[in-house]
Amino acid sequence: FxxxxxxxxxxxxxxxxxxxxxxxxxxxxxxxxxxxxxxxxxxxxxxxxxxxxxxxxxxxxxxxxxxxxxxxxxxxxxxxxxxxxxxxxxxxxxxxxxxxxxxxxxxxxxxxxxxxxxxxxxxxxxxxxxxxxxxxxxxxxxxxxxxxxxxxxxxxxxxxxxxxxxxxxxxxxxxxxxxxxxxxxxxxxxxxxxxxxxxxxxxxxxxxxxxxxxxxxxxxxxxxxxxxxxxxxxxxSLAWRSESQLWDALAASGQGIPKFEDTALPGHLLYNEKTSSRVSQNSESPNNSSSSMQSPGPSATDCFQSPINSKASRELFASDLLQKTTHILIQDKDGSNKLIPVVESEKQPVQSNVNSETAKTPSTTSSPATPAPPALPRRTGSLSIIFRKFYNLAGVRMEHLCSKLGLTDTELKQKIWTVFEDSIRNSDLIKDRHLDQLLMCAIYMICRITKISVKFQDIMKFYREQPQCSSKVYRNVLFKRASVQEDGTVVPEVRNDLINFYNSVYVDVMQKFAVKFRNSSQSNLLLSPLPSIKRDLVSPSIQVVGNVFVKPLESPSTASGQCFNYFFSRSPSKDLKDINKLVNNTRVTGKRLLVDCDIDIPANKRISNRKLQSLVEERRSQNSE
The missing domain is CATH 1.10.472.10 (Cyclin-like)
Incomplete structure (x- = not known):
């Protein structure tokens, strides 16, 4: 029923x-x-x-x-x-x-x-x-x-x-x-x-x-x-509208738009090629363990946590020239909050005191170019979670565009990321606009400054390969906002294509900042760390059907013993038989999985196999009818 x-x-x-x-x-x-x-x-x-x-x-x-x-x-x-x-x-x-x-x-x-x-x-x-x-x-x-x-x-x-x-x-x-x-x-x-x-x-x-x-x-x-x-x-895009409450929430917090470094989780920062593995793997802190890297995400209470006001933020993030004192807000299971002081200096490692127990950290020396990853994000709360998602999304899309354009140098990508991050934080370019618009402009500006031959049309070409692409992103960009003149006349907003926006608006705002990256020998420039793209954090395996799963190929281990490989549509059936023998630890008997007319099959068995195959095909055709 x-x-x-x-x-x-x-x-x-x-x-x-x-x-x-x-x-x-x-x-x-x-x-x-x-x-x-x-x-x-x-x-x-x-x-x-x-x-x-x-x-x-x-x-x-x-x-x-x-x-x-x-x-x-x-x-x-x-x-x-x-x-x-x-x-x-x-x-x-x-x-x-x-x-x-x-x-x-x-x-x-x-x-x-x-x-x-x-x-x-x-x-x-x-x-x-x-x-x-x-x-x-x-x-x-x-x-x-x-x-x-x-x-x-x-x-x-x-x-x-x-x-x-x-x-x-x-x-x-x-x-x-x-x-x-x-x-x-x-x-x-x-x-x-x-x-x-x-x-x-x-x-x-x-x-x-x-x-x-x-x-x-x-x-x-x-x-x-x-x-x-x-x-x-x-x-x-939607969060960056003029009428979005994001701007009110930022004003209420007393802080501006954070950097990605302030919102990133431990192990999600890439300073350079040499420190990427150290940041993500060689850390003994519980917050940097593999379980932390694959955490189930923020809780519902964290997502709806109100932003900290300006007075509290000044107390939490007060800084000096040589020494920086902050506090970390930790919430226990019973809901009680605790402020833990953290002192960072150039010569002394970070130490924290939790429940009157001092956690001792071995003395290490780190260069200014490779700072140690923080134990927790510097900015917490619902706004921090939103900006973390924003920067991670931008990092994935930037990595895709750079790989398609052949921009593989880590320092070059850091320059692009630093310009993009500054366009978000220190201007109103993102308001009523799209993430992809500012990202494509940042890539082209750094390529022009560093004299790398990349056309804007090529950037948009590879952008169109991304599944979220839309022609409105590069054909209808906000050029001038609507305004009201002194006599009460309303001037409507003006929209244009992305290249005209870059030449007339973006360059005027960002050129002074981006031109600093023309000389790569300037060591006093602090480049922002890149988001560390780890695709296995989302889903290590995908279920195909039943109990059959597919997961990305991992690095080959140094295990002892014989290794067997089988390539679909390329390897002979003998390789598959060897794998079956190894798995079953016995000789493969019964039906054969693949028959590629092996030379070791007797003639009478070949004929029987063909008859059996023709019989199966005949029954399939009858069932389909």
Missing amino acids: TAEYRRQLIEQQNLNLSSVKASPYASGENTSMDSPRAIAPRGSDTPLINRGMLGPREGDISPMSTDRSTTQRITRLHNLINNRSPAPSETLLQLFDSCNTDPLPKIKNILKTMGDTFASSYSQMCGEEEARNRLQIAITVFYKFIENILQNEKSIRRDISGLVEKDLFYQCMFTCSIQVILFSYGSPYEFPWILDVLEVQPIHFVKVIELIVRSKEPLSRELIQHLNRVEETVIE
């Missing part, structure tokens, strides 16, 4: 979907120049993925293929819900009871207000009945995600009242739940439509995406790719 009910439900949902696709807005493209690129369902999980692996664009997908993909997404969504009701479960109610105040009345009020707003906007195109149906599924998914995240938070700290009492946490979670529903059902409303309807700020919305992806409930690969692309869209 349950299976039959699900089948009827899916058929009804497919009928509703076909009526939605009949709308004239379904195939239309958002042509607004000042809005970000809409998210296509073909998203990728990394900017370095090959475009050939992304699958066809929407215009090349047949209606039958699109319906089949949508049906699969809907099926996975219902498997995720697993017959839950749009109400908190007993487990979630117990978590609420363990808090100081019961947040359930507050949650119901938030769901009622935001749900009515969503249903009113969604029903204008798709009908009221479909809107209410999507809303009920979104509420069910919301309670599912909340339960998983709070359970994980409970395992980290005993008191989760600080997170449970935040209205912003529930607003962002409900917004992301609706986005999951819209994507699963193939809705014509594409991101960031839901942010505009529910009036949720992108910098707050992006905080919950990683929490949902890293929750214990496994999500489909396609959904994870979509959420990852949504996160990238926020980080690369």
Whole structure:
């Protein structure tokens, strides 16, 4: 009965979907120049993925293929819900009871207000009945995600009242739940439509995406790719709008935009080729261990931690010429905060005092060009997490462009990164613009200054190979912002292509700073460290089917014994037989895996093998008919 009910439900949902696709807005493209690129369902999980692996664009997908993909997404969504009701479960109610105040009345009020707003906007195109149906599924998914995240938070700290009492946490979670529903059902409303309807700020919305992806409930690969692309869209452009609350949060913290060095995790900094391995491997600190490198990410409390005010920041980051005194904020499992003083000097290693126990560090000598990595990021909190994601994303895309352009010198890439970092921190170039725009400009400026022959067209050519590329990024760049003259006349904003923006705007702002890197012999220039790109931090292995996994090739070990190699479409079947013998520790018997007409096969066996193969092919053709 349950299976039959699900089948009827899916058929009804497919009928509703076909009526939605009949709308004239379904195939239309958002042509607004000042809005970000809409998210296509073909998203990728990394900017370095090959475009050939992304699958066809929407215009090349047949209606039958699109319906089949949508049906699969809907099926996975219902498997995720697993017959839950749009109400908190007993487990979630117990978590609420363990808090100081019961947040359930507050949650119901938030769901009622935001749900009515969503249903009113969604029903204008798709009908009221479909809107209410999507809303009920979104509420069910919301309670599912909340339960998983709070359970994980409970395992980290005993008191989760600080997170449970935040209205912003529930607003962002409900917004992301609706986005999951819209994507699963193939809705014509594409991101960031839901942010505009529910009036949720992108910098707050992006905080919950990683929490949902890293929750214990496994999500489909396609959904994870979509959420990852949504996160990238926020980080690369939406967060930098003029009306974004990012600027208010920076002003409230009393600090400017941080450097990547101030937000990076231990082992994620690359000073030069000689120190990259030392930073990531040869560290005995617990914070620099391999487990730290593969940490499960920030907790929900960290993501919604308020920025430190200016007075506290001056106390935490007060500095002198020869000696720098800071404090590290550490939070125990019970929720209590502790400030640990840290003293750094040019001759003395860093020492910290935790719970009146002095941690002694062996005396080491480090040159100014290769500073020791910090134990913890200098800047913490929700803003630090956002900027860390921003810089890591920019580092991956810069590494891809540099490798395509043949820019392999580490010092040259450090110069590009330093100019890019300065354009973000010490100017308003990023406001109302895109990460990729300033990154391409920084690459071209350093190449011109260091007299490396690179054309701007080549940079844009290789940029178009990245999956997130959009022609709007280099064809519609903000040239001049809208302004109001003294007589009240409103001057509209002016947009132009990226090359004109570089010549008329970018050069005027950044030339004075970038020209310092013309002479490579100037040792007094402090180059910013590069992000250390480690692709194995995300997923060391990928499940292909069943219990078959594929993972990147590791460095060959020096293990003793005979080594066997097999290359697909190149090696003879004898190599595969040798591997089978080694694995099974016995002689391979039974059916042969590959037959390449080996010379050691008798003639009578060759004939029987051909007969057997023809019989199998005949039965396959009968089954297909």
